[in-house]
Amino acid sequence: MSLAQQMITIGMVVLGTMLTRFLPFMIFPDNKPIPKYIQYLGKVLPYSVIGLLIVYCLKGVSWTSPSYGLPEIISIAGVVCVHRWKKNMLLSIATGTVLYMILVQAVF
Numbered sequence: 237m238s239l240a241q242q243m244i245t246i247g248m249v250v251l252g253t254m255l256t257r258f259l260p261f262m263i264f265p266d267n268k269p270i271p272k273y274i275q276y277l278g279k280v281l282p283y284s285v286i287g288l289l290i291v292y293c294l295k296g297v298s299w300t301s302p303s304y305g306l307p308e309i310i311s312i313a314g315v316v317c318v319h320r321w322k323k324n325m326l327l328s329i330a331t332g333t334v335l336y337m338i339l340v341q342a343v344f
Contacts, residue, residue, distance in 0.1 A: 307339035 237245070264270055290312075297305045315332035319325070 303344040307336055307344050310339060311336035 264274070294305075294308060297308050299305045311332045314335045315328045318331045319328035322328070
């Protein structure tokens, strides 16, 4: 990559980052009410994203091979239990990750 191409690439990254950071504040200023459909999306999209992530994470699991998806099921149950107990998302994610790694590496 030439120096000009590098500068253009950096400029485009900066422009894209600034656009995504400032555009919502330009579209929805403080003195203007937020449209109802945007409020609706703000309520339902987090749950949709979590559902999508669960499907994505479980799409490659072979339910008929010898582990039968048990590490994944146990890890998901661990995440749910820790999250219901402590209500801490970071702790829940860390618990699920560590539990899954232990199960895959040492048990199954």
